Amino acid sequence: MVARTDRETKILDVAADMLVRHGYRRVTIDDVAVAAGIGKGTVYLHWKTREQLFGAVFAREVHGAIGDLVTALRADPAVALLHRFAAEFFLAILRRPLLHGMVIGDVQMWGKLIGSEAGYDGGRHNAMMASYLGILAARGLVRTDLAVPELTYAFQAVYEGFIYAERTAAPTGTYEDRARLLSTTVESAFSRPGTADAALAEEVAALLSGLAA
Amino acid sequence: MVARTDRETKILDVAADMLVRHGYRRVTIDDVAVAAGIGKGTVYLHWKTREQLFGAVFAREVHGAIGDLVTALRADPAVALLHRFAAEFFLAILRRPLLHGMVIGDVQMWGKLIGSEAGYDGGRHNAMMASYLGILAARGLVRTDLAVPELTYAFQAVYEGFIYAERTAAPTGTYEDRARLLSTTVESAFSRPGTADAALAEEVAALLSGLAA
DNA sequence: TGTATGACCAAATTTGAAATCTGGTCAAAT
DNA sequence: ATTTGACCAGATTTCAAATTTGGTCATACA
Structure with a gap:
């Protein structure tokens, strides 16, 4: 299993990429999770809300x-x-x-x-x-x-x-x-x-x- | 009857006032006509479309x-x-x-x-x-x-x-x-x-x- | 025992059809 | 000749049903 920080980085990378390509409104948490190869719940182990995740990307x-x-x-x-x-x-x-x-x-x-x-x-x-x-x-x-x-x-x-x-x-x-x-x-x-x-x-x-x- | 130019000025005055107070979207041609004390059709004797009237105001x-x-x-x-x-x-x-x-x-x-x-x-x-x-x-x-x-x-x-x-x-x-x-x-x-x-x-x-x- | 998951739920968003409104016209009135 | 407002089609709004999605948590797994 990758270290916790590595996974966090991976999620942020994926989210940033999707934000650039599709824009804030169109990107769902599930999109990000699937693209990062993890379950949706796992994303919520790192950030409490969608806004906080995208805030972290920004x-x-x-x-x-x-x-x-x-x-x-x-x-x-x-x-x-x-x-x-x-x-x-x-x-x-x-x-x-x-x-x-x-x-x-x-x-x-x-x-x-x-x-x-x-x-x-x-x-x-x-x-x-x-x-x-x-x-x-x-x-x-x-x-x-x-x-x-x-x-x-x-x-x-x-x-x-x-x-x-x-x-x-x-x-x-x-x-x-x-x-x-x-x-x-x-x-x-x-x-x-x-x-x-x-x-x-x-x-x-x-x-x-x-x-x- | 007032001169054609005076009526035009009056309509533009009224329209400008309503634009300031209510904004582009909320002002209808009928609003303007009523406020100017004339019929709606009369407005169209001066400008072909709504956009042209408000364009003239601008x-x-x-x-x-x-x-x-x-x-x-x-x-x-x-x-x-x-x-x-x-x-x-x-x-x-x-x-x-x-x-x-x-x-x-x-x-x-x-x-x-x-x-x-x-x-x-x-x-x-x-x-x-x-x-x-x-x-x-x-x-x-x-x-x-x-x-x-x-x-x-x-x-x-x-x-x-x-x-x-x-x-x-x-x-x-x-x-x-x-x-x-x-x-x-x-x-x-x-x-x-x-x-x-x-x-x-x-x-x-x-x-x-x-x-x- | 601690970590990860996705089925699940409530709330938000989208859809679509009906109801309403409004830009623009024109036959009738003046 | 000039003005008007009833009228119509198309645009906009409404509102409820259908769908999507943020967020949770019981379960699976390592």
Whole structure:
């Protein structure tokens, strides 16, 4: 018998794959169990409800994307700069089929997963961004003529504008191109000249890791 | 008997009011006719279909907003500068209850009106923005290290990010505050120092008026 | 003895046909 | 010549029956 954790991983893998292919509404617990080669009851040994299972899938994706960001941050501290951060985050989401699908596809299709507490807390995300921008402001790496709450609001609006544009705008070029455009836009809108050292990168990485608690 | 144009205006007024209050789906042609104090058939003397009537309401609102913009442009040529333009356009939309409702409210509720050909053509809007940015680029009033199509894409993403944020973000301060924040963001992201004269304002006003053809 | 299962149940969802409503027409009234 | 509202077909809504599915647990199994 496989270890409990291996089975959990297998179920999440299968569920993620089916979610990408068929969407939230169409995937049943039994579908997942059959595809994972186990009984339906066994799924419930791992998660109490359907929503919690799919929430776990979503959370794993988000944590994976955050993990990619942290890796990028440690490989190159300059990613701690706001414009680099924006581009890396943008790509970290679009590179993952499930998250990409949630961004591009019909919001309706993902039902309770979006905006539900299960898996990921948007409020915490907001607080994290505010902390991050506070740190950058303290080091003079972003403009300081705007208060941190305004800066946070504006940055989020710009970032989400580019994410939203993926859904609506006619797709020109690759999304790496769009990530560069986002980076350029954020840089001139909010960044101030300066460099990021490993200590800053680590601080930001710690903030991000806190999101995955 | 009132002039034909007056009756048309009356119907559009009544329809706009009912659209704001009840939403696209809930308003019937008969509702509008009764509220306007005329027979249902009379409505059809002015528009061939329901969609065309509501499209006309929508078009009138958009043209009104554009008219406000043109007025602002003629009163102060500096509104031709991209960041001023963004803020004025933002406010021109949010100040009109119907458009504000379409931005804030459930997209679903406005059905075919959004994205339909009736009343307003998004493709033309796009082309207008590209022309406008081309004119600003030629005068050095926006950054020229980005090609006009990229500049247009990025500007639209930022603008729509702020519009979209009206729907999702927790409302802090007034929307005049958010318009200022948008203006500041667009200014540092895309604008270059320079002044706008009356000739430029008139050129931009002409472009805008072309949208209402 | 602890783990896994799928038959089972209640609740949610879907289906489909009947009832109702509404966009659009046009013969009649003005 | 202009306006109207009764009228009709097609769209939408209703509502109950049929089906599906989330979640449980007695049983099988290792």
